[in-house]
Amino acid sequence: MNEHAAVRPPAEIVLAFEPPFRVSATEVRPPDLEIEGPDGVRTLEPRVMKVLVALHRGLGAAVSRETLGLHCWGGRIVSEDALTRCIMQLRKALASDPGVALETIPTVGYRLQVNAAPSAAVGSPEAASKPRRVSWIAAATAVTVVTLGAAAWLWSQRPAGWTVVDFRPLTSERSFKTFPALSPDGRQVAYAFSESPAGERDIHLRAVAGGEPAPVTSGPADDFAPAWSADGARIAFLRWTADGTCTVMIAVVPRGGERRLADCRTSQSHPTWLDDRTVVIADTSPGRDQARLYAVDVETGAARALTTPPPNALGDAEPQVSPDRRRLAFRRSLLIGADEIVVLDLRSGRERSMTSDGWKAAGFVWAADSRQLFYASNRGGAFGLWRVDVRKPGESHRVSLGLGVTSFMRMSADPTGGIVVELSRPRSGLVGLSPSGEVRSRVVTESADWDTVEGPDGSLAHVSDRGGTADIWVTDPQGRATRVTTRIGSYTFNPSWSPDGQRVVFVAVQGRRADIFSARRDGSQLQQLTNDGHDKRMPAFDASGERVLYVERRGEDFRLMAVSPQGAAHPVPGGAGWRTLQRSGAGVLYGQRRGDDMVGALVDGAWRPLGPVRPSESWAPANDGIYILDPAARPSPMLWFQPWGGPRKRLRDPGPLAYRLQAAARPGVILNEYLTDSIDLGHIRLGPARDQGS
Template sequence: MASRRIYIKTIGTEEVKQLTSDENEQFSPTWSPDGSQIAYLARSNDGLSLSVANVSSQAAPHRLLIPQEPSHWEQGALSWAPSGSSLIYPDHSGTSPNSSIFLLDLHTFSTRSITTPPAGWEGDLNPAYSPNGKWIAFTRASETAVRDIYFMSTATGELHQLTHDHLNIDSLAWAADSSFLIFSSNRGGKYGLWKIGLKDKLPERLPVGTEDAYQPAVGPKAGELAYTQGSAIWSILRLQPSSGKETPVQSDSVLTSTQQDSAPALSPDGRFFAFQSRRSGNQEIWIASQSGDQLRQLTFMAGPLTGSPSWSNQGNKILFDSRPEGHSHIFCVPAAGGHPKQLTFGDANDITPRWSHDDQSIYFRSNRGDRWQLWRVPAAGGDPQPVTTGDGIVPQESPDGKWLYYTRGDEDGIWRVPPTGGAETQILTQPSAGYWGYWQITSRGIFYLDRGDSSSAIRLFNPDTKITSLYAMLKQTPPVYAGLTVAQDGKIVLLTDQHDAGRHITLIQALGE
C-alpha cells in the first residue's frame, strides 16, 4: 500500500525532488522562514513523529518530538513562526480527549498548550502563524465536520472568533500582508476557496478554486496562491461471492458518481438502500432501489454534514446524524419522506445511530460523558444511558437481541457487550482502525472487511462456532469510514468503492490583479 511522501517542485520547471529517502509516511510539511528546512509529520510502526529535514542536503531528518497524536492529524497541522523560534501543532494535553494548539520552542525543545477549547469539543486544529508574527489562526471544532476560524494575539493571547457558520473548514492560510485569511470550506455546497478579513463579518468567495479546492498556500508576494484540486469516482458495488476462490470477484456497479456516494444501508426486505451523497451539493441522505433505480433525495438539511443512515427493522423509518447547530445529533425521518424529528440534544456529539433488533431502542456513539462511548435512548423518547465504558462506534444488535456488537474509532477489531452493559470483549481483530463501517451482523454471522497486507477481502465470521470463511476477495481496498451493508439472509452485499482518485496543485501568481 502506497504511503505519502514529501516532494519539492521548482516553480517554472518540471523538476520534482523527494525531500528524504525515509520510507515512512510523511505529511503536513511547512517551510522554515528562511526556506532552508522543512518540518513535517511522519508515521511509522513506532507511531507519529515531528521531524525537520534540510532542503539542500541528503542528511537524515532530525526527529524533534513524538506527540500524543490527537484524533485529527492532517495537512496543515504544522506552522513555523516567522521568527524561526517555534513550531505550532495540534495535540492532546494529558488524558484530555480534545486537542489544543501546542507550541514547540526550538531552542529549549519544551512544549506548552496555548489554547483551551471547550470541554466536550473535538478541539483546536489547523494552526497558522501570520507572516507578521502577530497572530495565530486556527479552527475550533465542536465536532469533526463543524469548524469555525479563530485567531489570537501572540503577544497577549487575546482570542477572537472570526466565523460563526457551524460548517466545515478544511484548511486555511494567511495573506502575505497578514490582513486576511484564505480558507477551504463547504459553505457553498462543494468545497471551494473563501477569504475573510480580520474585521469582516462575512467571508467572500474567491473567483478561483470554486470546486473541490483544498489546502490553500500563499506565497511571499501579493497575489501568489497555490491550492490542490481533486476528484474521484465513487460507486456503490454489489459483490458476487468468490465461492471459496482466492481471486478478486466480479462486482456490479449499482450507483456511480463523482459526488461521494457512500455508507449504503439496505432496507430490511433488501429492495432499497439508503446512502449518503454530495450529489445535491451538500451531503444528504438519498434512497435508491437495489438496482440503483428510483433514486430520490430523502433529507434536505441544506448545509450541515448529514450521514450514517440506518433503516428500522420494520422498514418505515431511517435514522441519521446531522449537525445543524454546531453539534452532531440523531434524527429520524419516515422512509417515505417527510420532516425529520430530532432525537438527541445538548452540547455533546452523537453519531452513527443504529436500531435495536426490535426497534424499541436506538444506540449511538456519543461523547456526552466527556469521552467516546456507546449510549442508548428509547425510540419513543427519554434520557440516553451509557452502554459501554470504553469507546464504541457503529453499534449493531444481534438478530436475537442477546449481544451488542461494535467497532471502535481508533482501534482494530470488533467487540461485543450485553445490551444492558457488562464485560466488553473483543471477538475479531478486523476491520482495521478507520474502517469501522465495514462490517454487519446478520443471521448468518458477521460480514467484515479483512484488510490484509497484499489484498483485502470480505469474510464471514460465526460468533458461535468461531469459524471464519471467505465471502469475496476484493480488487482493491475501499475508502476509509464509508462502509458496507448486507441483507439479513446474506444474499446481498453492497460496498462503497472509490477509484481514479487524484489531486493536482494549481498555482496562481497574480490573484486579484
C-alpha cells in the same frame, strides 16, 4: 451548483488592479504606467504595460501570441505588426537594465528572462547536495522575481470583493499530489506524492514556474503535511510508519538530510513554523482524545501547550502562523460536522473566534497583510472560498471563483496573492459483497459517497455530495437515486435503516448542535428525534424498530443513549463508555468502548467481547461475527471475517481501492471504493472583483 464546474479562462489584464513588481533592477508600477530602471522613470503605453505584465506572469516560460492576445487585447485578433511594435517599445524601455532580456521564441511567442540570484557559497550544505536534482530549482530562481512590497500594496487595498484573476494547473500526471505548501518566496511548492490513493507518500518539490519534480524523502514510510521554515531552507513534515509510529521530522531541502523532531499521536499534527526555532503541531496527550496545539523547540525538543480547548470540543488542529508571526490561526472542531476558525494572539495569549455559526471550516490561509484569512467552508452550500477580516470576526464574505474541480480542503498561499489548491474529480464505488467476499452488486458514482448501509431490499442509504452538499441519499437495486435531505444543516452523516426498510435515521448538525433525525426513504416525513444538541454519532434502530440508539459524547465521556419518537432520550443499561455502534441485519448491537480496540456486542445489557480491531482497520457487523478490512495492508487491502469463538478467516481480496466497510441487511457486507484516479495541483491568483459586491 457545486465547485465542480468548468474552469473559465482568465480575463483581460486590468492595470488598475495589478500590484507593483520588480524585474532585476527595474521596478514596474502598472497602475501608474511607469517603470523605474537604472536610467530613471519611463512611461509606457497601456497596451505595452499589459504585455509586460503578461510576460512577467509567465514566470520565465514562453508566452504565446495567443495568450498575449487574450490577456492584453481581450481576446481580439491582433496583427503581427501591432504585437511587434509593443515588443520593440518594451525592449527599448528595458534596455538600460542588463539583467533583463526579452527573447523571441520562433513560431511560439516571447519570454522575459531575468538574471539569476547569487548562488550558494561553495561548501555550503545546499551547494553540496545532489546538483542534478536541484537544477530545476536553480532555473526557477533565475526567472522568478517578486517583491513583498507588491503583495502589501495588493492586500492593503481591501476591496469590496475578491475573485480569481488567473488560474493554471501545476501538475497533470496521473498520481496523487496532496498537502501543497508554497515556499516563502512563492517559487516552489512542496507536497505529498503517491502513485495510488492508499500508497505511502513521499515529499516532493516542484518549481511553480514548471519543470520536473524532485523528491525530498523516499522510502517505505508515509510522509505528508510539509511546512516550510521562514528562510525556505527546511521543511517540517509528518511521518507514519507501518507499526503505527507518528513522528514530526525536519528535512533540509532539497536533499540535505533529515532528523527527528518529536513523536506525535495523531495524523492531525500538521506542523507550521512559528519562527526559525519553533514548530507548532497539534497533538493529544496520553490517555486523552482531545488535541491541542503545542510549540516545539527544534533545538531541544521541549514542548509547551499553546491552546486549551473547551472540555466539550473535539480539539484544535491545522495551525497556520500569520506572515508577521504575531498570530496563529487554527481550526477548533466542536463536534463532528461543526468547526470554527480561531485566531490566537501570540503576545497576549487571547483567542478570538473568526467564525461562530458552526459551519465546517476546512483549509485556510493568511493574506500577506496578516489581517485577512481565506478559508474553505460549506456555509454557502458546496465547499467554496470565503474571507474574514481578523479585526471583524463573524463577518465572512464569499470569494467569486468561476473555477471547477477545485478542492479548498488543503491549500497554501504565498506573499504575492498566489494560492495552490488540490484539483480532483471525485468518483466512488458502492459494492455489495457476499459472505465469501465475492462481488454481488456495484454502483459507481461521479461524486464522493460514503457512510453506505444496505437495507432489507438491497437499497443503499448513503451520504453523497452529488447535489453540492453532504446529504442523505437512497439508491435502489436498479441504481435509481433519491435525495432524502436537502441541506438541512451544515453536515449530515451516519444513516441507518429501520428493520422494515422504510425509514432512515441519521445525524444532522445545525449550527453548533448535533441531533438525531429520521425520514421516510423518499424524503418525506422528516422528524427530529432529539433536541439537546450534544455531540452524537452512529444512530441505529433496535430490532423492534421502536427505538433509536446512538452514541453520545460529552467531553471525554461516551455512552449509549436511546430515544423513541414519543419519548425523551435516556441512557441504555450497559452502554457506558461505548464510542462506536453498528447494528447487524438481525438487530444485534456491536460496538467499541473508549480506551479499548476490542469489538463486542450488547447482549441482555451486558458486554460480550468478540475480537480486537486496530485503529487503521474498518469493520462492519454480521449476525455471527464481524467483517474486517485492512486498507493499509500491502501489497493490497485485505478482507477478513472474525466469527464468534474462532480466529479471523481471510476472504477474497477486495481490490486495491477498498477503504471502508459498512453494514449490510443481507448476508455479506458493503464496501466503499475510492475510484478517484488522480489529484493534481493548480495555482490561482486572487485579485479585486469588478462590478460586484463580496
